[in-house]
Amino acid sequence: MTDQSTHRVVILGVLLFSLLATLLGRLFYLQIVTGDEYRAAAESNSVREIVHPAVRGLILDQAGRPLVSNRTSMVVEVDRVTLEREPNDGADVVARLARTLGVSASDIGDRLKNCGTEGAKAPPICWNGAQFQPIPVATDVDTETALAIMEQRNQFPGVTARLSAVRTYPQPFNVNAAHILGYLGPVTEQMLEDQGDSTEYDRLRRTDQVGRSGLEKQYDTVLRGKPSVTTLGVDTSNHVTGTISDKPADPGEYLVTTIDAKLQAVVEEQLVKAIQRAQSQGLPGDSGAAVVVDVRNGHVLAMASYPTYDPSIWVGGVTKKQFQRLMASESLSSNAIQGLFAPGSTYKVISTAAAAKEGFSLNAKYDCPNQVTVGGNTFRNHESKAYGSISLARALEVSCNTVFYGLADDMWKRAGGIDAARTAADPVAEVAKMFGLGSKSGIDLPGESTGRVSSRDFKAANWENKKDDWCRNAIEGYPQTRKTDPKLADYFTALDKENCADGFRWREGDAMNAAIGQGDTAVTPLQMAMVYAAIANGGTLYQPQVVKGIVSGDGKVVEDIAPVVRGKVDVPKSAISFLKRSLPGVTKEGTGRIPFAGFPLDEIPIASKTGTAQVTGDKVSTSWFASYAPANNPRYAVIMMVTQGGTGSETSGPSVRAIYEALFGVRGTTVDPSKSVLVGGVPKKSLPVVRPDGTPVTPEGKYSGVKASSG
């Protein structure tokens, strides 16, 4: 080998190593010297998502009728990135689009502004979504207009028309059910915060609609499904570099509720009638609720609240003004599960069971004077009527307060009277809690109230919470009120002095008031329905349930939700059977007699209890009618109440009767189960069928509930 060859190998080496040195130098320059610039460029280079929400699942009634469905709406969307590449930032395109859609250009401009930027309107007008997502500027555009836009693509760069699904309410039998169904609204900041830095493709996004109340909220994830997400790589100059991933949508699942649309419609109508009945007596009758449950499993067959609202108002978003109007009308919350009311005499079933538990004879006679006086206070019977010495059953029938005052007084004294320890026996409150009062019923709807049970313990706890305020007011003497009304200030001050000093004491009068469902006790109508259902079924406290099954969009049963037993009411069997024996008497010859005059009670005996609960201040009493039927083989519990509605019998009673007539198919004095509002006379055992194409099989003919086509 020649020297020349060796030299050339060396030259090769020198050449290669200088190339490597060049690479190192270049690397150093790129990564160390100018690295920060590139890092910034890498960060503005990013992944963008095009998200289309899945079609939301339907909500069906127990017979398969859709209560909430979807319709398609033609949506015109604008891709801002494309638009901004046009001359004048696309002002001409926007003007042309506005003319075609018949709106003003500034309307479209408002929709294209990011929320929170200068000059942006409040949501839902401004855009809350991602930069790269096409922005909807018009919904429910007619097909012709959409076609005009799509056919002249060059005139409308960045504008597309797309079909999207929006909620619609088929309202079989004109049913409303707003408080059960709930509504959709934009996702809240809190919800976005709660999911942290999730990068899951099915995470919530700022543009998402989520259930904000009712079933839509409770079962939001089931109904929502999973969106289709196309992830695009986008470089610094907004060029799409490619599709990184493409996830198809997973449609939402269907809820099968325990609600029967036809029954619900009757219950809603009857609640309104009860309200009107109160108002025709010259009473305010300002709100009310009605509940029908299946006592054998806790299924809620119908549940209505007054006042109500039109759920379709939420479709497409409400403005701040609309929302304020809704809030002011107090129609958004459900009186059936959120409203808290003194139960009045309907609570006497609990006092009766407590007395039985304490060993009082259920068959003995008790004195029913027109009033009793304890510690200088007079406690009266309703209308101050005296019945003499009567049986406990009769005391329930005529709703004799003084009999229950006597029982409560005896129990209070046995427990140790005024000096009893906080933990001393409090049988009425204990039994009330066994029946589920003072705790959430566990219904599958959001926002349920807990309620309160008036008791020795509650009073002590309440005093601990409020004594600081009371004592301060007792010392200060209401200086503000005193300026205008010194007498009232004196009264308040005296009251607070007393409360501050010994507001923790469970007095004799407290115990007596509690026994007739007055005082601090407050219940939801649903809680009361579950009390009567538990009596009807022999002492089983079910967890009320609105959804009994989940079915996939192509008809497969995803989940068959079984009834849940909350507990057994631990009172002597004889007490429950005594109540079951006695309550039909209320309807036959007691306070519930008048509204059920002429009802075929021999065929369908009705167990009931009326209530006319006193309310503090100068408000009119609350009308209650609690019941279950058939008393000899109980199936349904029906509760209705109207605030400031007068007596239970006069205001709520007739409506409860009408509900039973609808349930059992009563026409005058004849019973015809084929005339029942329920298909086949009873709630369906099996889940309704959903066809593979997603349409549910619904009842035919008079049971279909489909509105005559009106547009």
Place this chain on the structure above:
Amino acid sequence: MSGSIIDVSSRTALPGRQRGILYWRELDWLLLVSALAITAFGSLLVWSASRSDMAAANDPQSYLKKHLIVVVVGVALGFLASRVDYRWLRAYTPIIYIVAVLSLLLPFIPGVGARIAGARAWVDLPGGFTLQPSEFAKIAVILMLASILSTKQDFEDQPSDRDVLAALGAAALPLAIILVQNDTGTVLVLGAVSLTVVAVSGARTRWVVGLIGGAVVGILVAIQVGLLKQYQVDRLTSFIHPSANTDTASYNANQARIAIGGGGLHGYGLFEGPQTQGKFVPVNESDFIFTVVGEEFGFIGSALLVLLIGVILWRGLVIALKADDLYGRLVASGVVAWLGFQMFENIGMTLGIMPITGVPLPLVSAGGTSMMACWIAIGLLENVRLHGKREALRG
């Protein structure tokens, strides 16, 4: 030509056991360990680059698994290449050459060939593997040129003009076919390799100067007379003014440099590079794999990779210098030129100092044929070294 393929037995045969001990003791361990280290590092980069692609499929590791199979096959082929009898290799070189040139024609057969990124240089194999015959052609050309240029008479100090012409002819045939395949990158590498082998053979200086001049003129003429299509010119020149436009050619160059530059001193960390995981850099498991090390391991990781390459080149040059015959030296320098120029072209294009052409990063990029060919090349370097050691032992 007695004995088996991987038999070093000859006139003065060493006992078998001694041969085995000799092999493992005299192996260039630094070369082997560096090559293994680069391959292992490369597998990690392939994994990082491919897992987001493969996420759509059920197994994000499927691409990595395929790569590891290829690595095992490649290392095995390298072992064979290191043990093959030198003289046998030389005797069979014409056959290897002919087979390699013929296989270059396979991609043109309809139903067999596959076109990737505009180049018709691949053959589909069962199991989702592809074969790139031009990778093996690089080995064949090195062996063929080494063989032709080392057959000179002992008294001559340099190959005759006839030998040089024969060698150039042997290089020109596959070069022409690869040019037709539209695989510009391989043409450049193979040209540089041929030039190196001719130069190291001791050919007259005018040959070397003439060839370099010819290559430069050739490229200029090709551009001038439109032999190269406009997009090829764009691709070759986009590195000069990368930010001027955002079409695909300079897009690739821009994104690659954003990835590497953004890596900074120590990088984003494995699987954490936004450019890499977001698939902003195209084909970052093969041609643009250097962007992965640049972004995720930063300057430290990139420099380490370049230094490991440096170790391989250094060991290869030492082997070439110490080779006990011209054939061995030519094979070794050919391999060093191949690995060196191809690495420079590949890394240089991601750094924006070389035109963008589709050549893989040796020992690192995913792509079965390249991996196997590179390990055969490492095996050949070891073979040349062992040959010298054996000859020295025989005295």
